[in-house]
Amino acid sequence: MQPYLKVENVTKHFHQIVANDNVSFDVMPSEIHCLLGENGAGKSTIAQCIYGFYHPEEGTIYVKGEPVSLTSPAAAIAVGIGMVHQHFVLVESMSVLENIVIGTEAATPILDFKSAEAKIRTICEFYDVDIDLHAKIWQLPVGKQQWVEILKALFLNVRLLIMDEPTAVLTPQESKRLFQIFHEMTSDGMSIILISHKMDEVMQSDRVTVLRRGKNVGTVTTADTSKSELTNMMVGREVELHVKRDAHEHGGELLKIKGLRAKNDFGTEKLSSIDITVHRGEIVGIAGVAGNGQGELFETLMGVRKATAGSVILDGEDITNSSPSNVQKQGMGYIPDDRFSAGLVGDFDVQSNLILGAHREAPFARGGFLNFSKIKEFAGKAIDEFEIKTPSETTISRTLSGGNAQKVIVAREFAQASKVLLANQPSRGLDVAVIEYMHERILEKRRAEFGVLMASEELEELLSLCDRVLVMFKGRIMGDFPTEGAEIETIGLLMAGQDVAPKQPEPV
Amino acid sequence: MALTVEKRLTPSKKWMVLSIFIALGASAIVSAILLKFTGADVGMAYAALFDGAFGDTRAIGKTLIKATPIILTGIAVTVAFRAKIWNIGAEGQLFAGALASYWAYLLLGPGAGVYILPLIFLAGFIGGGLYGGLAGFLRSRFRINEVLTTVMLNYVIIFFMSFMLVSGPWRDPSSHFAQTPRIDKSVWLPKIMDGSKLHIGFLIAVVCAIAVYVMLTRSSLGYEIRAVGHNPRASKFKGINVGKTAILAMCISGGLAGLAGVTEVFGVAYRLKGEISHGYGFTGIIVAVLAVLNPLAVIFVAVFFGAFAVGGVVMQVATGVPSVITSAIEAIILLFFLAAGTLTHFQIVWKDKT
Numbered sequence: 001m002q003p004y005l006k007v008e009n010v011t012k013h014f015h016q017i018v019a020n021d022n023v024s025f026d027v028m029p030s031e032i033h034c035l036l037g038e039n040g041a042g043k044s045t046i047a048q049c050i051y052g053f054y055h056p057e058e059g060t061i062y063v064k065g066e067p068v069s070l071t072s073p074a075a076a077i078a079v080g081i082g083m084v085h086q087h088f089v090l091v092e093s094m095s096v097l098e099n100i101v102i103g104t105e106a107a108t109p110i111l112d113f114k115s116a117e118a119k120i121r122t123i124c125e126f127y128d129v130d131i132d133l134h135a136k137i138w139q140l141p142v143g144k145q146q147w148v149e150i151l152k153a154l155f156l157n158v159r160l161l162i163m164d165e166p167t168a169v170l171t172p173q174e175s176k177r178l179f180q181i182f183h184e185m186t187s188d189g190m191s192i193i194l195i196s197h198k199m200d201e202v203m204q205s206d207r208v209t210v211l212r213r214g215k216n217v218g219t220v221t222t223a224d225t226s227k228s229e230l231t232n233m234m235v236g237r238e239v240e241l242h243v244k245r246d247a248h249e250h251g252g253e254l255l256k257i258k259g260l261r262a263k264n265d266f267g268t269e270k271l272s273s274i275d276i277t278v279h280r281g282e283i284v285g286i287a288g289v290a291g292n293g294q295g296e297l298f299e300t301l302m303g304v305r306k307a308t309a310g311s312v313i314l315d316g317e318d319i320t321n322s323s324p325s326n327v328q329k330q331g332m333g334y335i336p337d338d339r340f341s342a343g344l345v346g347d348f349d350v351q352s353n354l355i356l357g358a359h360r361e362a363p364f365a366r367g368g369f370l371n372f373s374k375i376k377e378f379a380g381k382a383i384d385e386f387e388i389k390t391p392s393e394t395t396i397s398r399t400l401s402g403g404n405a406q407k408v409i410v411a412r413e414f415a416q417a418s419k420v421l422l423a424n425q426p427s428r429g430l431d432v433a434v435i436e437y438m439h440e441r442i443l444e445k446r447r448a449e450f451g452v453l454m455a456s457e458e459l460e461e462l463l464s465l466c467d468r469v470l471v472m473f474k475g476r477i478m479g480d481f482p483t484e485g486a487e488i489e490t491i492g493l494l495m496a497g498q499d500v501a502p503k504q505p506e507p508v
Numbered sequence: 509m510a511l512t513v514e515k516r517l518t519p520s521k522k523w524m525v526l527s528i529f530i531a532l533g534a535s536a537i538v539s540a541i542l543l544k545f546t547g548a549d550v551g552m553a554y555a556a557l558f559d560g561a562f563g564d565t566r567a568i569g570k571t572l573i574k575a576t577p578i579i580l581t582g583i584a585v586t587v588a589f590r591a592k593i594w595n596i597g598a599e600g601q602l603f604a605g606a607l608a609s610y611w612a613y614l615l616l617g618p619g620a621g622v623y624i625l626p627l628i629f630l631a632g633f634i635g636g637g638l639y640g641g642l643a644g645f646l647r648s649r650f651r652i653n654e655v656l657t658t659v660m661l662n663y664v665i666i667f668f669m670s671f672m673l674v675s676g677p678w679r680d681p682s683s684h685f686a687q688t689p690r691i692d693k694s695v696w697l698p699k700i701m702d703g704s705k706l707h708i709g710f711l712i713a714v715v716c717a718i719a720v721y722v723m724l725t726r727s728s729l730g731y732e733i734r735a736v737g738h739n740p741r742a743s744k745f746k747g748i749n750v751g752k753t754a755i756l757a758m759c760i761s762g763g764l765a766g767l768a769g770v771t772e773v774f775g776v777a778y779r780l781k782g783e784i785s786h787g788y789g790f791t792g793i794i795v796a797v798l799a800v801l802n803p804l805a806v807i808f809v810a811v812f813f814g815a816f817a818v819g820g821v822v823m824q825v826a827t828g829v830p831s832v833i834t835s836a837i838e839a840i841i842l843l844f845f846l847a848a849g850t851l852t853h854f855q856i857v858w859k860d861k862t
């Protein structure tokens with residue numbers, strides 16, 4: 001059988017950096033083909049080359065045996081290739097229908113919504129998808145928004161769909177449904193290129209092409225391989241997927257959150273009476289799909305967002321609605337989810353970012369002036385200790401990779417915090433090696449009697465690292481489980497907002 | 509093969525220097541064509557331009573006198589822009605400083621002598637600083653766009669001054685012009701160069717530029733101003749009071765612009781009148797941007813602008829080119845400099861088309 005898509009010896013540089021070096025693979029009709037690799041391995045770059053967004057310097061891309069020149073996404077769509085980006089490209093204030101029709105040939109000067117709507121309804125019926133075509137995008141949950149993206153591609157009759165990290169924003173249930181639909185598509189003869197980090201998803205594909213540092217490591221048939229073999233191919237060395245969590249008795253109450261309420265920037269209540277207690281030497285995890293109030297919770301704790309009700313007690317000290325600088329003085333550190341927006345000053349060099357927050361304190365400042373020799377000394381130590389890969393301490397932070405940027409934040413917060421560490425999606429977008437490293441560091445803090453409160457969408461991460469897992473949905477804590485014996489299925493249902501009876505008994 | 513433009517990973521230092529010469533050369537050529545059209549002798553025009561600006565001690569003095577307020581407004585704008593606060597009100601803050609320093613002069617007594625000059629400068633700094641700080645406060649407290657407030661406050665202060673000078677108490681009753689009486693000679697800014705009128709204000713401006721440079725790069729306050737400018741969200745998370753820092757940056761910015769008002773009143777005009785500023789507050793914006801918000805570079809760009817203003821007049825007289833030609837040449841240089849600036853951030857490469 002002839003492959004639908006064949007990528008041959010594609011090379012793409014960005015300045016001196018090789019993003020893709022002689023990458024070759026092919027995708028058969030009816031195949032789910034997974035692209036696997038660490039961050040910066042070149043998965044997205046090759047996908048963007050296939051989608052006509054980047055233009056490779058060398059190599060050829062064949063569609064149904066014919067070499068094609070993919071000079072733009074429009075050219076890619078013309079040969080039946082579509083892509084759903086990790087970050088959706090939707091007009092929030094427009095309806096589902098308008099978003100699908102926009103930019104297509106159906107968008108003639110006088111829009112023909114009628115026939116477009118009929119066509120979309122047929123597609124929806126075929127895949128048994130229930131979506132209100134006249135709802136505005138902002139009214140839809142992310143899972144449905146993703147559907148709009150997929151419908152956009154299907155509406156254009158694509159036969160090969162590139163999905164870039166499709167389940168990053170979905171609950172386990174939604175992910176499961178998505179894969180069902182993938183299989184329906186492939187049984188209809190379509191092909192799917194799946195870009196993913198998550199091993200469980202990778203294992204549902206037909207074949208896997210592993211990339212490492214822009215190069216092909218190889219293509220394997222999924223049925224003939226295993227998670228650990230794929231991980232080895234991906235990182236080039238044995239990595240233990242689970243950090244060993246030693247037994248550790250927790251101490252007294254350290255952080256006590258009671259009845260906390262807060263609104264988002266638009267005045268909608270995002271935290272509805274949150275109660276959480278974190279003890280000394282305890283790691284508490286918050287499971288939940290991002291956007292269910294985790295960000296608002298951490299912002300409120302850090303004093304960046306105003307609490308409308310409730311209280312926050314840190315080691316006996318009332319820090320409710322205290323200023324961020326006071327909260328940090330009381331010993332609380334925060335690793336935010338959006339590194340370059342809330343965590344770092346991208347245009348500052350690495351050493352300046354490492355002292356952010358401590359820039360008015362000794363030894364980094366004296367008499368209102370910065371002490372650069374002390375700053376440099378500290379930065380050098382932090383770079384060594386946290387294995388931050390950077391040309392020098394004066395490198396501009398924005399040029400660092402996601403993992404190294406995260407290490408800068410971790411190094412800083414670990415140095416500044418003295419009692420409690422907060423972390424929001426600390427492993428998002430990071431590769432296995434960095435995640436593992438970070439987990440070890442967090443466990444070290446646990447041994448040092450820190451209290452840790454972290455939110456993550458990765459249940460496996462929480463279950464392997466935390467002593468206790470809470471589930472957060474629409475600004476409420478839906479459940480509280482000790483990690484031992486917690487069931488992924490139950491937590492998953494709670495993450496989706498379904499009440500499970502009987503309710504788990506409250507631990508300690 | 510085709511030419512394509514690519515963004516550099518890091519700004520090139522080499523091209524930063526080269527771009528200055530490229531811009532100068534290109535503007536000289538284009539300006540020459542323009543001068544040729546007016547029938548002027550191009551060589552003579554350029555010679556007159558240079559001679560007028562740097563020909564002798566007197567010319568150099570004139571150039572530096574002209575550069576003085578531009579240095580001050582240039583660094584004023586630099587401080588605000590580093591915090592990403594778009595202060596378009598240096599002109600108004602200059603007048604606020606001029607008014608405050610003149611008021612201080614009246615309060616301290618006209619005959620007090622040169623010893624009161626530090627207080628006069630302080631008054632100018634405070635006057636401009638409060639006026640700039642007002643826009644900063646409105647921005648931080650009520651989220652009012654500072655571009656609008658600073659522009660509008662320019663009008664407010666200029667009309668207020670007109671009131672004081674036309675029908676108000678400060679008008680010189682013996683003059684037909686809207687201006688105050690002349691300031692007592694004992695409080696004029698001391699001259700610092702023989703054979704020219706260059707006053708100590710120039711040195712003060714240079715010292716201020718160096719101080720601003722040190723403040724921005726080496727002090728905790730400068731660190732906060734830059735952090736807030738680059739990423740207010742991360743700054744807030746790390747305990748920096750973003751609103752307070754913005755107000756402080758606007759106070760410093762306005763204060764520096766206010767000093768420009770002092771140098772013009774006490775070093776050039778010797779009285780308060782509407783003509784003490786030839787749009788120096790606005791020139792300061794151009795100068796700050798051309799100097800890529802580096803306070804030390806502001807000194808050189810300001811001197812260049814001063815030279816052009818002074819030399820341009822001489823060129824006009826010597827060759828008889830219309831006065832608008834000097835403005836046109838100034839604009840040509842500006843455009844070429846801004847265009848050449850992209851060379852530091854982008855590179856042009858030959859590329860195979862695939």
